[in-house]
Structures are given as structure tokens and as C-alpha cells.
Amino acid sequence: MIYREAGQFKHTYASDQAIFPIVQDRWIVLALLAAAFCVPLVATEYWLQAVLIPFLVYSLAALGLNLLTGYAGQLSLGTGGFMAVGAYSAFKLATGFPWLPIIVVFLLAGLAAALVGLLFGVPSLRIKGFYLAVATLASQFFLVWLFNKVGWFTNYASSGTITAPPRTLLGVMVTGPEATAGVRYLTALALVMAFALIAKNLVRGRVGRCWMAIRDRDIAAEIIGIRPLRTKLLAFSVSSYYCGVAGAALVFLYYGSAETLAFDINLSFLVLFMVIIGGLGSILGSFLGAAFIVLVPIFLTNAPEAAGLGLPVALQKQLELMVFGGLIVFFLIVEPHGLARLWQISKEKLRLWPFPH
């Protein structure tokens, strides 16, 4: 009844090709965005620091991997490595050129990651599927080993830890210990918003269609004139760019300081799970998946206590792991196409409500 598109006519190509062709969608998204920017006014520091900032950072990484795995169909387990490239090059840039604006540092760090991604994308021309996943695994281990081994990347810090130096943007502290959680949240939000918009347009345009053609049947795609070399390598570099920026944001906006351990294989798996649970080949899915992976464990940690059950922490943790694992299995069974597909189904139903066929 409310969610009805009757009477919304498209008179121009522009209106037909809009990202959100339905007026209600547009309003909901605008309202959500406005709300997101107002969050720091009401949220506590715990919410911002422990929930919303990681959610945004992981969303960005999931977005990047989704472009590669969901849209271009190239399975990658190197996300953690590419994020590490972003983080370490952001650190080198920020400390080597202190006058560089921090946003420029993030963007250049992404560029460095894109170059590395391009390099590790080369095997994708010859190998596919699980074999490619194993090849990208090599990048994961190699890159983390490199940052651990070569002191130059950490400015020869004896502990091997990189620390985000204090930097301002428009006169406000955005990184370093003095930056408030609210400011860091807003910076992350702006970054994620801009990159999500670019990603959405990328996948709706020629580039995205090429990626999807390669994903669905690479030989057929080649026959109709899509060059696998350029398309696959582009997918790798764009995806790595996103992951690189996410890695820089992880250290500069979330952790404050980090070691290579933060970028180990678990991070790659985590981001891959986000993409799979959220929905392969869906921008919205990246956000839903990140929300699932970041928020559900925190809920499961806090729930027993909020319910007044004073469980020992060890038992609570084990329960959390079991329930979380169970939920993942449950969702993959009821909806193998991810949370984004669930949303799509409910949208279809909402359109017909209250008169379903």
C-alpha cells in the first residue's frame, strides 16, 4: 500500500536509469544518510568506536571484495594482504610527507594497493576458481611476511607496530589519539559513501557489465569482444583499491595503531564471509554482510548480561561462537544468495502488500 510505485512514470532516460528509480527508495536512502550523519550527536563513544566505525571500515573492504568476487567472479583470499598494503603505504605516506592532506593519503594508499592487486591479479588470466583462491592466498602470506620482515615499512619501529600520526582535516583532528570518535566516524562515513556511490555506478555501467559477463561465462564474453586481460586486471586493481583504502581506514580511523597480525588470513576470511553472507554481486549485500559479522557477535556478547544472566565469560564466548556459527549455517541454508536477496524478496512482497497473489 505504502510501498507502491503506481503512478511514477519515467519521462526521461535519466529518470529511468536512476540508482533508485522508486521514489520511496530514494526517500528512505536519503533519510538513512541524513540519520547516519546525525548519529554522532546521539551515539555514545562505545557505539561509535566499537560498533559503527568497524562496521563502516569492514563495509568498505567487503565492497571491494564484492566487486572482485561478486561481480567479476574472481575468488580472492588476498583481501587482508591488500588491506595491509593500504595501511602500510598510508603510514609511510603520512609520516614521510606530513604536509599531505589525510584524504589524499588515503587515496594514494589505495593506489599503492591497486598496483599490488594488479600484480597479483595476473595469475587470474590462466587459473580460475579455487585455484585462483590459492594463488591469491600466496599474496596474503607474502605481503604480511614482507611487512613483518622489512623494517622500512614500519620506520624501523622495534615492535613492528605502525601508529596513525595525528592529522587534521579542515582544522579538526581526524586521526591520532586526540581525534574524537565522532570525527573519525564522520570521516569513515564520507569515505564509504563516496566509494559506495562510485561502486554502484561502476557496476551499472559498461565496466560492471563486462565484469559480470566474464563472471557468467568467460569464453562467451571473450567472443562478444570483452578482453579478459583488461577486464580481470581492472577488477583486481579496483577491488584492491577499495581494500587498500579500507586498510588505511582500519588503522587510521579505527585501531589507531596496528601490527601485521591485524591483517592475517583471518581478516581475509572475515571479509569473504561478509560478502558471501551479505550477497555476492550486490552493493547492499556488502553492507548487510558487514553488519551481520560485526554486530551479531557484539550482540551475542552483550545479550546474556542484558538479560540478567551472569554467565562466566568463557562460557559466554563459547556460546557466542556456537550461536554465531549456527546463524551462518542457517542463513546459508534459507537463502544461499545472501541477506541482500532476502531484502529483495521482502521488497517484492511489500510492493504487493496487502494484496499478494
Add this chain to the structure above:
Amino acid sequence: MNVKRLLIGALAGAVIAGPMAPAVSAQPKEIFIPLLVYRTGPFAPSGVPIANGFVDYFTMLNERDGGINGVKVAWEECETQYATDKGVECYERLKGKSAALVNPYSTGITYQLIPKAAVDKVPVFSMGYGMTASADGRWFPWVFNFPTTYWSQASAVIRYIGQKEGGLDNLKGKKIAHIFHNSPYGKEANPTLEDLARKYGFELTLLAVDSPGQEQKSTWLQVRRLNPNWIFLSGWGVMNQVAIKEAASINYPMDHFIGNWWSSSDADVIPTGDGAKGYIGATFHAPGTGFKVHQDLFKHVYDKGKGAGEKVRVGEVLYNRGIVNAMFSAEAIRTAMTKFGNKPLTGEQVRWGFENLNLTEQRLDQLGMKGFTHPVKVTCEDHEGAGPVMFEQWDGKKWNIVSDWIPTMRDIVRPKLEAAAVEEGKKLGYTMRDCSKEK
């Protein structure tokens, strides 16, 4: 279908309501201490006894003395699994309950909390771990890492090896290998070892083991090829057990294998059985239950059924470390109370307490800890105290102290430490404070 819908609906609700910070439970009449623990995961063998020791000591204070100077201690555990991001989440959740201090129990988490400490006004007490450079209190007023740092410990280990070799001069040409957890924690000792290798002319080999350390075959292959005279181990959790097992399997002489104080607990040697006999560990407190404080623990905690762990595990090395950690924290709070009165204190007041802590031999005797640990004096400049190190040896059943208190090489470590503090402090945009102006 309905069940499915219900579940999905419930989950959506859960995700939205998820991160609700739980209601504040600590009453303002109590001192609140957040505990970041790891009772699960690959580091649980090391994490459980520490957490139990810590909790038991505070339970004992509450039961026996009604708290610290009559002010009850409240605490809440938060499981980190030794993971940095979980630790930060825990800290953010618990600091809002007016935390008096925080014990991160992980060097990785300590690095995260150091920049936050000054902003949140919660002192970080990283007892014998964390960032070595933070021992310079002029640069890091909010961080305390007494009684000794990794660098000082490494120097004491070299001094001990020197003693065994019949003098530090005899180290020339000897081969010493450092097997370390490839993380900020494991790497901490490296710069000091390198300096000492240059000074005393021994040949140092650094062998990194990637976290969590279950896989060490290649490392021990290198050890076999190298055949070092001494091995120094900086491991944690499951890595220690594996390292000791591997050493036993290549028949490395155990009495030339020295673990740092996080690599020499009961859980590390027991799995190797008799093969671990003779293994040596560094420590800054005694093992066992032969002290008055343990009798009090049995009487006021375990006999009342309030113990956090099993009674038989009281007195394990890491359990005792938890006690020492809790005792230092409690004494810092007590010191702060002499200035600010017997009431729940803020983090700022407790910081003053830490900085003016002077734990004398006499005070240790009153606490039932005579001979259990070494006296410590913290000052504005020196947050380390540079306490000496003891060595203990595993005889197959229990740990025995086999050395006197071995002094650290402060003359070598401190200048390096101060230089590192300048560097680390500048990274965070700090300035050096003038200690003569502190009261």
C-alpha cells in the same frame, strides 16, 4: 516458513539492539576495575591462570578486609581471546563504568590503549609487558610497566647466561638464539639483545615464529643446523608448549633453554612430560603456595567456595603472576587513597597512586608476600622500577627458584629506553613533562 520469518525478524531486532551497552553495574561506592581476559582461544592456557589469580586476590581483599581500606573492589571480565580488536571493544565497553585502571594482558592491546589512556584518563598498567619505551614516565605519564620491562629482562637473561658461562667475558663467540612470537610482544627484546651481542661479542640469531605458533618445524630445523649454546624463548600461549616439545624432540639440553616470564609456566612444560626437566624460566616472583598470602587465599576464598579456578592450580606460575598484578594494582590504589581519601577513586587519582607507589620489603611482609616478589619504587621519571629478575627451573613436577635476584643492566637499557621514549612519544604528538614540577 513462519519459523523462518520469526527467526529473521528476531535477528534483525537483535542486530539493531545488539550493541546496547549493558547497564552500569558497578555502584559508585566501589572501585571498578575492568579485566580484559582470555579464557578461550589459543592463548587460554596462559590466560586462565592469570585471570583466576587476579580475581581471587580481589575476592580475598573484599572478603578479608572489606576491600581496599574499606572500599569494595568491583570488577567485570571481558573476553578478548588475545585479539586486539576484541580487546579494544572490551575496553570501550567497560571504561564507561568509571574504570580506575586497566590491565590489558596483551602487548598488542596495550599498544592500542596507550594513546587512549591520556584522553580517557584511565591509567594503563602493563605489568612486565607492553611498550618498553613507556617506562619513561616523562613521556608516558599514563602508562606503567613495572616491575621490569622486556629490555631489562633480556639484559638479566644475558647476565644469567654470563654467570653460567663463568663471566660475561666468556660470552664471546657463543651462539645464542632468540625464538620469538612474531608480534610486537615477541620483538620487544630484540634491540636490547642486538646491543648486548655487539657489546659482549656473542653471536645472536633471531628466529621468528608466526602467531599463534603451533607450527615451528622450520624454526627448529634452523636451530638444529645452528646448534646454539643457549636459546632464549619469547613465546605465549600454545607456542610455548610447542617450542618446548620441539626442543625435547631434538634433545636440546633443557638447562640451556631459557623462557622469558611469559614462556615459563606450568601449562607450558607439563605437556612435554619428563622431556621438559631442566627448562629454565625468568620470573619476578616466586612460584608455589608457600607464602602467607596463599594461606589467606585458601582460607577466605577457596574454603568459602568462592575461588575462580581449581584449588590445585593455586600457586602455578601464572596464577601467582595474577596475584602480583592484582597486588600492585591494589597497592597503587591504596597509595592514592593516602592523598585522596578512602573512597572510590578516579583514573586520574589512581595514576597518582601508581606514580608514587613505594612497595617496601616491610610492606610486602605485611601483605604476606615476604620473599614472594621484589620491592618496587615507581617515580615520575621511572615507571619501570627496573626490578631484578629471578630464574626458576622445572624439575618435572614443580618450579624451583635456582638463582638469586639477578640485577638488570640498567646502564645499557635506560639510555636506549629514553631514546625510544622520545621517538614513540613524538609519534603520538606528546611532549615531555617536567618531573620536578610534579607533586
